[in-house]
Amino acid sequence: MGTNRRKFIRNTTVGTAGILMGGSHLSAKSYSKIVGANDRIFAAIAGLGRRVNAIYTPIALQRNNVELLYLCDVKESQRVKAGKVVADRMDYKPKLENDIRKVIEDPKVDALFNLTPDHWHAPGSIMALKEGKHVYVEKPCSHNMAENELLVAAQKKYGKVVQMGNQQRSAEHTIEIIKEIHNGIIGTPYRAVAFFSNRRGEVPHQQAALVPEGLDWDLFQGPAVRRDYTSETWNYNWHWYGWDYGTAELGNNGTHELDVARWALQVDFPNHVQVNAAKTAFVDDGWEMYDAMDATYKFDGNKTIKWDGKSRNGYNTYGGGRGTIIYGSEGTVFVDRGLYKLHDRDGKLVKTVEAKYKEGSIGLGGGGGMSTVHVENFFNTIRGKEKLQAPIDDAAVSMAMVHYGNVAYRINKGFNIDPVTGKMLDDDAMKLWSREYAKGWEPKL
Numbered sequence: 001m002g003t004n005r006r007k008f009i010r011n012t013t014v015g016t017a018g019i020l021m022g023g024s025h026l027s028a029k030s031y032s033k034i035v036g037a038n039d040r041i042f043a044a045i046a047g048l049g050r051r052v053n054a055i056y057t058p059i060a061l062q063r064n065n066v067e068l069l070y071l072c073d074v075k076e077s078q079r080v081k082a083g084k085v086v087a088d089r090m091d092y093k094p095k096l097e098n099d100i101r102k103v104i105e106d107p108k109v110d111a112l113f114n115l116t117p118d119h120w121h122a123p124g125s126i127m128a129l130k131e132g133k134h135v136y137v138e139k140p141c142s143h144n145m146a147e148n149e150l151l152v153a154a155q156k157k158y159g160k161v162v163q164m165g166n167q168q169r170s171a172e173h174t175i176e177i178i179k180e181i182h183n184g185i186i187g188t189p190y191r192a193v194a195f196f197s198n199r200r201g202e203v204p205h206q207q208a209a210l211v212p213e214g215l216d217w218d219l220f221q222g223p224a225v226r227r228d229y230t231s232e233t234w235n236y237n238w239h240w241y242g243w244d245y246g247t248a249e250l251g252n253n254g255t256h257e258l259d260v261a262r263w264a265l266q267v268d269f270p271n272h273v274q275v276n277a278a279k280t281a282f283v284d285d286g287w288e289m290y291d292a293m294d295a296t297y298k299f300d301g302n303k304t305i306k307w308d309g310k311s312r313n314g315y316n317t318y319g320g321g322r323g324t325i326i327y328g329s330e331g332t333v334f335v336d337r338g339l340y341k342l343h344d345r346d347g348k349l350v351k352t353v354e355a356k357y358k359e360g361s362i363g364l365g366g367g368g369g370m371s372t373v374h375v376e377n378f379f380n381t382i383r384g385k386e387k388l389q390a391p392i393d394d395a396a397v398s399m400a401m402v403h404y405g406n407v408a409y410r411i412n413k414g415f416n417i418d419p420v421t422g423k424m425l426d427d428d429a430m431k432l433w434s435r436e437y438a439k440g441w442e443p444k445l
Contacts, residue, residue, distance in 0.1 A: 039065055039383065040065050040066065040067055041064075041065065041066045041067070041110050041111055041379055041382060041383075042066075042067050042069050042108050042109055042110045042111070043059060043066050043067070043068050043069065043109070043110065043111045043112070043113060044068070044069055044070035044071075044072060044094075044103045044104075044106075044109045044111070044112050044113065045068065045070065045071055045072065045082075045112075045113040045115060046070075046072040046073070046100045046103060046112060046113065046114055046115065046116055046120075046124060047072070047073060047113075047114065047115030047116035047117070047120070047138075048071060048072070048073040048075075048078040048079060048081070048082040048115070049073075049078065049115065049235075049236075050236070051115045051138055051165070052082060052115055054167075054371035054372075054375075055113050055115065055136075055371070055375060056085065056086070056089060057371075057372050058371075058372045058375035058376050058379070059090070059375075060089050060090050061372075061376075064376060064379050066379065067092075068086060068090065068094045069094055069095060069106070069108060069109055070094055070095050070096075070097050070103045070106070070109065071083055071086065071094045071095070071096050071097070072096075072097045072098070072099070072100050072103045073098070074098060074215060074216040074217075074219045074220045074234075075212075075214055075215050075216075075234065076098075076213075076214030076215075077214055079096040079097075079098070080096070082096075083096050098216055098219065099216075099219060100116070100120075100124055100127070100219075101127065104124075104127050104128045104131045104133060105131060107132075109133055110133065110134060110382070111133060111134040111135070111136065111161075111378075111379075111382065112124075112125070112128040112133045112134070112135050112136070113136045114128070114135060114136065114137040114138060115138050116138075117220075117238055117245050117246070118140055118143050118239075118245060118246050118247045118251060118252075119143045119222065119223055119224050119244065119245045119246075120222050120223065121137050121138065121140065121141055121142060121143065121147075122137075122141060122142040122143060122147035122148070122150060122151045122443060123147070123222065123223045123441065123443040124137075124222075125137045125141070125151055125154070125162065126150060126151060126154045126443050126444075126445070127443075129154045129155060129157075129158040129160050129162070130154070130158065130445075132158070132160065133160065134160045134161040134162070134378075134382050135160065135161070135162045135163075136162075136163050136165065136375065136378050137151075137162065137163070137164055137165065137392075138164075138165040139164055139165050139166050139251070139255040139256065139395075139399075140247050140251040140252075140255050140399055140402055141164045141392060141395055141396060141399050142396070142399055142403075143247060143435065144403060144432065144433065144434055144435050145400060145403045145422070145424070145433050145434070146433050146434035146435075147434075147443060148396045148399055148400055148403065149396075150443050150444075150445065151392060151396065152392055152393050152396050153445060154445055155392050155393065156393075157445055161378065161381050161382050161388065162391070162392040163374070163377070163378045163381070163388050163389070163390050163391070163392070163395075164390045164392060164395035164396075164399075165371075165374065165390075166255060166256055166259045166390050166395060166398070167359065167370045167371045167373075167374035168256055168259070168260055168337060168359075168370065169259070169263070169374065169389040169390040170370060170373045170374035170377050170389045170390075171337065171355055171356075171357065171359075171370050171373070172355070172356045172357075172373075173335070173339060173340050173353050173354065173355045173356065174260065174335055174340065174355075175389075176340075176353065177333055177335055177340040177342070177353070178260075178263055178264055180342075181264050181326060181328070181333060182266065184330075185328075185330075185331065185333075185342065186326065186327075186328030186329070186330050186331035186332060186333060186342075187328040187329030187330030187331065187345075188328055188329045188330075189264055189265050189266075189303070189326050189327065189328040190265075190302060190303055190304070190327060190328065190329065191303070191304045191305075191306070191326075191327040192260075192261035192262075192264055192265055192304075192305045192306070192324055192325065192326045192327070193261075193305075193306045193308060193318070193324070193325045193327075194254065194257030194258050194260065194261045194305065194306070194307050194308070194323075194324045195257065195307070195308040195309070195317065195318050195322060195323060195324075195325075196249065196253045196254060196257060196308075196309045196310070196311075196321070196322045197310045197313060197314055197315060197316055197317065197321050197322070198253075198310070198311050198312065198314065198321065199312065199313075199314035200291070200311050200312045201282070201312070202282040202285045203232075203237055203240055203282070203285050203286045203287045204231065204232050204237070204285070204286050205285065205286035206230035206231060206232060206233065206241055206286055207230060207231045208228060208229075208230060208231075209229060209230060209231035210229070211229045212234060215234055217229050217234070220234055221244075221438065222438070222441060223437050223438060223441040223442070223443065224244045224245060224437070224438060224441075225244065225436050225437070225438055226438055227244070232286070233245075237286070239252055240286070240287045240288060240289060241286070241288055242288045242289070243289075243410075243435075247402060247403075247406060248289045248290060248406055248409075249290075249291070249293070249309050249311045250293060250295070250307065250309060250402045250405045250406055251399075251402045251406065253309070253322065254307055254309055254402055254405070255398060255399060255402055256322070257307070257322060257323065257324050258305065258307060258398055258401045258402065259390075259395070259398035260324040260335065261305045261324050261326070262305065262397065262398050262401065264324065264326045264333070264335075265299070265303050265305065265326070267299040267300075267301075267303055267305075268299075268397050268419065269397060269400060269417055269418070269419045269420070269421075269422040270297040270298055270299050270305070270401065270404065270417055270419065271298055271299060271300060271416060271417055271418075271419045272297070272298040272414065272415070272416050272417065273295065273296070273297050273298075273401075273404040273405060273408050273414055273415065273417065274295070274296045274298075274408065274414035275293060275294070275295045275296075275405055275408035275409050275414060276293070276294045276295075277290035277292065277293035277294070277295070277405075277409045278290055278291075278292060279291050279292075280292045280312065280313070281312035281313065282312065289409075290409055291310075291311040291312045292309065292310050292311065292312070292313065293307060293308075293309045293405065293409065294306070294307070294308055294309075295307040295309075295405040295408070297401060297404070297405075299419070300419055305401070307405065318334070319334070320336050320338075322336060322337070323335060323336030323337075324336070329345075330344070330345050331343055331344045331345050331350070332345075332347070337355060337358075337359045337370065338354065338355050338358065338359075339352060339353060339354045339355055340352070340353050355370070356369070357369025357370045357372070357373060358370075359371065374389065374390070377389050397422070400422050404417065404424065407424065407429050407432045408429070410432060411426070411428045411429055411432070413426075413428070415428075415429045
């Protein structure tokens with residue numbers, strides 16, 4: 001909205017509303033749109049798959065004063081489905097768009113929710129920043145380390161708000177116990193174990209197939225190198241079909257728990273990563289990467305973070321499907337999306353605090369009150385009322401841990417890291433610092 005229009009609305013809202021509400025010209029919903037127009041955020045969502053349900057609620061809440069202008073997806077059926085949901089929940093119809101670039105080019109859009117597949121996260125977000133948009137980008141915020149650095153640089157260059165969707169950063173119970181850890185409640189924290197267990201099943205092998213009806217396969221690939229379509233790819237299984245689009249389970253879910261672990265230990269880049277990972281279940285199916293990983297990250301100050309990820313083994317080693325355990329010199333904390341438990345050095349349970357807002361755990365898409373609060377933090381930061389819980393420059397450090405683990409798996413060896421710059425101190429590792437892009441799609445500032 002232009003400056004003159006904002007001034008006009010500011011000066012005329014009260015009088016206009018008073019006149020019209022006296023009669024029957026406007027519904028209560030229309031009235032609320034007038035009185036709140038000066039502070040309204042005009043948003044767009046790109047990527048209408050499983051995570052979009054977590055974004056509808058904070059956009060629909062009247063207190064957030066947000067209007068959704070676009071629903072964008074490369075699959076027509078996704079657009080139509082989302083359009084019906086929004087029309088029902090919000091009593092208006094956003095524009096349905098196939099091409100994220102057209103959405104970003106619209107000067108009316110203030111903020112983009114980037115819920116696309118992993119390989120689109122950084123390139124699409126950088127495009128949006130260059131067009132003056134604020135960005136809420138789902139995890140993982142990047143597909144590789146080069147994109148990780150570029151996205152942080154783009155935020156600094158264009159000065160817009162960029163939040164990653166690591167929503168546990170906005171969970172009150174997690175904020176509370178992390179603050180207590182930093183204040184010494186378990187003494188000196190020295191080790192964290194981040195874990196995830198799931199029962200993912202057999203995955204079909206990719207086979208040559210016709211592009212599904214209504215799918216823009218070229219736009220789905222976007223920045224990735226072009227190839228022919230294979231069955232099962234456009235939907236969730238792109239996560240497991242090689243490295244063109246996904247970042248494996250470490251990027252898919254490990255981002256969350258590694259972020260909490262790093263937050264608790266107050267560490268940045270590690271100085272070493274070592275990984276033991278393999279495909280352990282349904283060994284003859286179409287899954288093309290590890291489904292189990294044990295990774296160890298060492299940091300200055302004798303601090304360690306361990307990742308225990310089991311994509312296709314549901315045994316709850318630590319008493320839950322996902323979470324983080326933080327060990328200190330005087331006690332231990334277990335924290336997940338539902339609660340935290342504080343234990344003393346002898347292992348005695350001292351305190352349990354339940355989460356105020358419930359959130360999906362290991363189910364596809366997740367979503368819940370924690371996501372709502374996280375998105376509201378994004379809106380309030382745009383308005384200058386709050387500070388981001390997951391600013392991209394910090395979130396990108398957690399994201400780097402994902403890339404280090406994946407690179408170590410791909411080159412089949414651990415390596416040292418510069419704890420100041422984050423550079424991988426290994427020639428083979430650095431060959432995977434970036435990726436090959438489709439011509440003309442390379443992300444640039």
